[in-house]
Amino acid sequence: MPPSNFNKWATLPDPTPAELARAAAGDVEAFKTIVERYKGMVYSVAYNVLGNHTDAEDAAQEAFLRCYRKLPQYRSEAAFSTWLFRLALTASVDYQRRERRRPEPVEAPDIAGDEPELGDGISAAMLTAALRDLPDDYRVPTVLRDIYGLPYQEIADITARPLGTVKVMVHRGRASLRLRLQAERES
Amino acid sequence: MDCSYFGSRLNLYVDGELGYLEVAELQGHLSFCPDCAAELARLSEVRGALAAWGEVELAPPPGFAERIAAAAAQEARPGQATVGRVVGGALEALDDALGRIPLPGGRTVPVKNVLGYGIAATAVIIQVERFLRRTRELKPL
Numbered sequence: 001m002p003p004s005n006f007n008k009w010a011t012l013p014d015p016t017p018a019e020l021a022r023a024a025a026g027d028v029e030a031f032k033t034i035v036e037r038y039k040g041m042v043y044s045v046a047y048n049v050l051g052n053h054t055d056a057e058d059a060a061q062e063a064f065l066r067c068y069r070k071l072p073q074y075r076s077e078a079a080f081s082t083w084l085f086r087l088a089l090t091a092s093v094d095y096q097r098r099e100r101r102r103p104e105p106v107e108a109p110d111i112a113g114d115e116p117e118l119g120d121g122i123s124a125a126m127l128t129a130a131l132r133d134l135p136d137d138y139r140v141p142t143v144l145r146d147i148y149g150l151p152y153q154e155i156a157d158i159t160a161r162p163l164g165t166v167k168v169m170v171h172r173g174r175a176s177l178r179l180r181l182q183a184e185r186e187s
Numbered sequence: 188m189d190c191s192y193f194g195s196r197l198n199l200y201v202d203g204e205l206g207y208l209e210v211a212e213l214q215g216h217l218s219f220c221p222d223c224a225a226e227l228a229r230l231s232e233v234r235g236a237l238a239a240w241g242e243v244e245l246a247p248p249p250g251f252a253e254r255i256a257a258a259a260a261q262e263a264r265p266g267q268a269t270v271g272r273v274v275g276g277a278l279e280a281l282d283d284a285l286g287r288i289p290l291p292g293g294r295t296v297p298v299k300n301v302l303g304y305g306i307a308a309t310a311v312i313i314q315v316e317r318f319l320r321r322t323r324e325l326k327p328l
């Protein structure tokens with residue numbers, strides 16, 4: 001079942017069976033066409049989970065390589081975009097759990113398009129800075145829950161944390177974001 | 188019932204985790220408590236901003252697709268098992284299971300690296316032994 005905030009990405013056309021077959025047989029050019037189409041989705045997921053560009057690029061690359069390896073096992077009962085979205089989420093969370101994150105100079109993400117409408121006085125730079133400054137333990141479940149709309153049980157599975165812990169982390173993540181945004185707006 | 192009781196339920200409320208009686212009770216309180224109503228509005232605002240952010244597409248760095256295609260070209264064909272991939276897969280599973288080994292000085296090293304170097308070293312030793320055996324066998328000639 002696709003997550004509830006998945007709408008935008010679900011509109012991307014799935015690769016045709018022929019494209020998939022060629023990529024699954026090791027045709028790198030066919031695979032590259034798939035990467036070009038979905039790189040925005042995969043990179044955005046990785047950036048939101050990890051909070052910086054360097055780690056996001058590594059994790060996004062890992063997600064696409066897992067996709068390349070697993071293509072022969074992909075079955076079309078799930079939309080390709082949904083399947084790849086899951087791979088991107090799990091690759092990013094695995095990366096976060098495994099790698100030491102690199103401190104990086106504060107840099108706003110590159111938005112592909114216009115400045116989004118996020119709410120009264122909330123800019124993209126404010127929101128991403130607030131997310132980046134959350135402790136990993138809060139940010140990852142909060143991103144999965146409120147940015148991507150995953151059910152708590154699924155977040156517990158992906159992050160390998162108890163359900164109750166995940167809920168508390170999300171509640172704290174929200175509270176901390178709320179205070180931060182409020183403080184920034186008042187300053 | 189005071190505000191701290193209802194305040195602690197706002198997260199459950201927005202997550203749809205309250206029963207209908209609890210929802211009715213909370214909504215009753217919200218209808219005459221501006222503090223809790225404001226609290227709910229702020230919580231909903233944050234959630235709204237996050238959900239809207241989820242629709243935003245971020246641009247990967249230039250050359251991203253090319254680098255991935257190049258990395259994919261280094262791989263064996265998908266689905267085709269190679270010794271490297273089988274060993275790599277097993278190491279990755281071990282890595283997930285075992286995590287990292289602490290080194291002196293507070294650094295850590297993934298278990299898979301230690302095992303990986305071990306396997307690589309074994310392979311080198313086998314090759315060297317083979318070579319030595321062959322030179323020994325050749326000597327009498």
Ligand SMILES: [Zn+2]
Binds near residue numbers: 190
């Ligand atoms: Zn109240």
